[in-house]
Amino acid sequence: MKKHALKLFTLAMVFTLVLAACGGNNSNNNTANNANNSGSNTATEDNNSAAGSDAGKTIKLAYVAWDSEIASTNVIKTVLETKLDMDVELMQVDAGPMWSGIANGSADAMVAGWLPSTHQSYLDEYKDDVVDLGPNLDGTKTGLVVPTYMDITSIEDLLNSEVGEQVDYTITGIEPGAGIMMATETALTEYGLEDWTLLESSSAAMAKELESAYNDEEPIIVTGWTPHWKFAKFDLKYLEDPKGVYGGAEQIHTVVRKGLEEDLPQAYKVLDQFEWTPADMEAVMIEIFDxxxxxxxxxxxxxANEDKVNEWLK
Incomplete structure (x- = not known):
C-alpha cells in the first residue's frame, strides 16, 4: 500500500510539473503572439497612415476637353489613385458646367481654371460658392494663332479683304461657351470683323484642321492657347492684340467645392500643393498626341517625376 501511495504521489508530481511547463510555454507563446500581433498592428497602422484617411473614398474631377486639361487632370487622377488609394471619377464637361458643378457640389474639384481673363466671368458668377486654391501653372496665353508662313502679324490685318478671302472669313474655334470663344466673339466686335464667322467645333477638331492646313501650307486662323502641343509640332505665332481683348499672360488655377477640405483633407492638400510647369504639361500632351x-x-x-510628385504629397 505504501509503495502504491508513493507511486501515485510521484505521478501526481510529474503531472503537475508537466502542466507548469505547458503553462510556461503557453505564456511565452502568448507573449510572442502578442508581440507579433502588436508589430503587425503597428505595420497596418503605418500602412493606413501612408495610404491616408481618404483611402477608398471617391473624388469627382471636372475638366474641359482641352489637350492641356486632359493632361493635368489625368496626372492628378493618377496621383490620387496610386498615392492615396482613392477612387477618381472624371467628368468631361464644357467650361460653364465645370464651374457650376464645382459651385453646386456635383463635382469636387478641377485643375482647369484659366484666370484672370479666360474664365473670369465664371469666377465672378460663382466666387461665393467655390474655393480658389490659386495657380497650379504659370505662363499661359490665349489668342488667335496662325502658321508662321502666313504674312500677317496682327488681328487688325484681318480687316484686309485679301486675308479674309484666303480663309473664307472664318476662324476655327473650339467648344461653344469656352472662355477663349467668348473672348474671340468680343474681338470680332472690337476689331470691326462682324462679317467673320467663328466656327464652333472642339479642341480635337480644331487641332486636326490646323494639322491638315499646315501640312498643305494653306492659310488658317485658329483659337489658340499655351501650353499646347501644337506649338512644339508646328511653327506657329500669335496675332498681336493691340486692343488687349485676350488680356496678358494667364495662370491655370485649381478650384474646389466648399467643404472639400473637411470631407477629403488629404486630397484637398494634394490639390492645394499641385504645381508644375508648361514644359511638364507639354511633355504629357505630346505623348498623348503621339x-x-x-x-x-x-x-x-x-x-519619371517622383520628386515633384512627393512635393505635392507633403
Whole structure:
C-alpha cells in the first residue's frame, strides 16, 4: 500500500510539473503572439497612415476637353489613385458646367481654371460658392494663332479683304461657351470683323484642321492657347492684340467645392500643393498626341517625376 501511495504521489508530481511547463510555454507563446500581433498592428497602422484617411473614398474631377486639361487632370487622377488609394471619377464637361458643378457640389474639384481673363466671368458668377486654391501653372496665353508662313502679324490685318478671302472669313474655334470663344466673339466686335464667322467645333477638331492646313501650307486662323502641343509640332505665332481683348499672360488655377477640405483633407492638400510647369504639361500632351492614352501618358510622367510628385504629397 505504501509503495502504491508513493507511486501515485510521484505521478501526481510529474503531472503537475508537466502542466507548469505547458503553462510556461503557453505564456511565452502568448507573449510572442502578442508581440507579433502588436508589430503587425503597428505595420497596418503605418500602412493606413501612408495610404491616408481618404483611402477608398471617391473624388469627382471636372475638366474641359482641352489637350492641356486632359493632361493635368489625368496626372492628378493618377496621383490620387496610386498615392492615396482613392477612387477618381472624371467628368468631361464644357467650361460653364465645370464651374457650376464645382459651385453646386456635383463635382469636387478641377485643375482647369484659366484666370484672370479666360474664365473670369465664371469666377465672378460663382466666387461665393467655390474655393480658389490659386495657380497650379504659370505662363499661359490665349489668342488667335496662325502658321508662321502666313504674312500677317496682327488681328487688325484681318480687316484686309485679301486675308479674309484666303480663309473664307472664318476662324476655327473650339467648344461653344469656352472662355477663349467668348473672348474671340468680343474681338470680332472690337476689331470691326462682324462679317467673320467663328466656327464652333472642339479642341480635337480644331487641332486636326490646323494639322491638315499646315501640312498643305494653306492659310488658317485658329483659337489658340499655351501650353499646347501644337506649338512644339508646328511653327506657329500669335496675332498681336493691340486692343488687349485676350488680356496678358494667364495662370491655370485649381478650384474646389466648399467643404472639400473637411470631407477629403488629404486630397484637398494634394490639390492645394499641385504645381508644375508648361514644359511638364507639354511633355504629357505630346505623348498623348503621339498615340499614348491619357492614362498611360500621365502614369509615365508621374513615374519619371517622383520628386515633384512627393512635393505635392507633403
Amino acid at each position: 498615340g499614348a492614352t491619357p492614362e498611360d501618358a500621365a502614369a509615365n510622367w508621374v513615374e
